[in-house]
Amino acid sequence: MLTFLALVVGDTFGLFATPLRDEAWTLLQIGLGGYVVGRSGEKIAKVLQQ
Numbered sequence: 001m002l003t004f005l006a007l008v009v010g011d012t013f014g015l016f017a018t019p020l021r022d023e024a025w026t027l028l029q030i031g032l033g034g035y036v037v038g039r040s041g042e043k044i045a046k047v048l049q050q
Contacts, residue, residue, distance in 0.1 A: 001035065004028045 008028070011020045 001031055004031065 004024075004027075007020060007024065010016055
């Protein structure tokens, strides 16, 4: 995810010769969504264990 952060920042400031492809944005959305769901699941699991 940190690699994608660097790519997004570089793309935003125009540091690359070609912009990121749509597939890269889709992969970033899937990765971020998975991270959010995973973290939420961890927090819910802790509450249910108590």
